[in-house]
Amino acid sequence: MSQTLSVAQVKELIPNRFPILYIDKVTALKAGKEIIAQKQITYNEDFCQSQPENPHMPGTLVLETLAQAGSILILKSPEFLGATAYIGGINNAHFYEFVRPGDSLELRFSITKLKGNVGTADAVATVEGKVVADCVFTFIVGTK
Template structure:
């Protein structure tokens, strides 16, 4: 069964807070499998203010946002209760377009393999259905 979460629910799960909490809502969560989340990118973001002639969300922050979505998925999955996830690696990262203020960044993080406490996930970020970034995360699930 799919779940949805508000930003208040997200704040109960992950320690990130403004200005580094990037998930605004979770639109779909299939525990242990896949999460789809959203980030509303606004001109008021610190990263847009620091580049006034070409405001956009840096690619590294797009990957961080995908990682936050992955953390939520892992923390909401019964098999990982009481644990947390750590990034072990980012592979095959590709960036296709800039994410501008006014965009809704949609994030998909899908677990593709688990072996013991190590897993991999395909992650993709889109804006208006157009792919802006993708990568493969390696993650480790362990005690908090």
């Protein structure tokens, strides 16, 4: 894996914008196989402001961030250039630790099966090497 992407390049691929663009950068990408991306969590995030006594990123947003990483991977794959990626399902989601301000969230999305325009992927979110959430995504790639 060697391809990296800045947030500007990410914005060219997926439609998400502030305040729901959660990918800060892609540190590694192997088209059609796997992506590693990062999200820096700050106290200024909207989701931290809504719970000032216990600021953390809700688990649903951790999964959304994993899904955004997956969309980037799918859309950078040669066979799907110009297409649209959709989440078809989330299975076996587990949440182990809170993601808090100051954390660097690393996101790994690995395609495990692809048949036509439907596939599955293992997704894992970590902070300092410790798994904070994981799941299996089913995804669908729309026509170009």
